[in-house]
Amino acid sequence: MKSLHNQLLKYSARDDWHKGDYKQHSNAVEAHMPDGTKQIIVQTTPPGFPTEDAMRSLIAWHDSDSDTHALVKCALFCYEFVSIHPFRDENGRLSRLLATLLLRKYGYQWIRYVSFEHEIESRKNEYYRVLxxxxxxxxxxxxxxxxxxxxxSLKNIQGSLMRKLDTQGVLQAISQREKHLLNIIEANPGIKTSEMAKKLGVSNATVKRMLDNLRSAKLIEREGGGPGSYYTLL
Structure with a gap:
């Protein structure tokens, strides 16, 4: 873990003095309040021997526990790691990296294709509130x-991955001309059907048929109605 922390801050010159080593000073997570005061959000383990002992205990528990379900075990490990806050900075980011490594260790290889970090970032307020x-x-x-x-969080990012895979499967099933039409729609917001036909070199009837196919595949949707209607990507 110390090596991972060192790699995480490899290009941060201002962190040279502490990266790769456990904290030397207290690092409780604080929030700056509107009135200028500070409020502790996360009370962390004191530096020195308490942190070292807590980390040894955490790793020993992880290595010896064979009863807890792997997903719950990953959740518990990350919670305790963040609660200890063993390093001066970047404990949260490192905890997400460790979560990814642990999930892969326990066979959840799909985690390499998604961003656990992005999911937590998008739910940061909830993340801190629950912690x-x-x-x-x-x-x-x-x-x-x-x-x-x-x-x-895992359910959300797995769902996102499955939707991406479903879309990729659909994209493989449509024709090259339909893929070209998708690119035209994406690059030309509000483009009319007649303009699509000119760019593709086909008739309006052919474009309309292609648009129907793409709508059925849930790749585009129609906005508005009548002559002013246009298409956008889903």
Whole structure:
């Protein structure tokens, strides 16, 4: 993990003094309030021996536990890692990287084709809210909300991947001319049917038939009605 942290900050000169080593100072996660005060969002493990002991315990638990379901185990590992906050900076990003590595270790190889980091970034407020709600009860907290959040994030990115694969399958099934038409629609927002026909060198009737096929394949949708209608990509 220290090596991964070092690689993560490889090109950050300002972090040379601490990258790859556990924190030397307290790094509780704080929020700056409108009135100028600071509020602790995540209370982390103190630096020094407490952090080192906590990390040894976390790794020992991971290596010895054979009862917990792999997905829940990944969720628990990431939660505890972020709660310890062993490094000065980039603990959250590293936790997502570790989640990806652990998921691949346990056979969920599809995770390499999606961005867990992007999913968390898009739900950052919820991410911090759930973390804070659980960690406010430490020690002995109920982290069910965190596990549910973690699993829902995986469900979202897996769903996104499946939709992408479905689209790729459809794209392989349509003709080269229809693919060309998709490119024309994407590059020319609001383009009319007659203009599509000119660009493709075919009749209006042929373009309309192609548009119907693309709509049936759920690749485009029609906006508006009558002469002013146009098509957009889904």
């Amino acid at each position: 804070r709600a659980c960690q406010s009860q430490r020690p002995g907290e109920d982290i069910t909300p965190w596990v549910v959040f973690f699993l829902s």
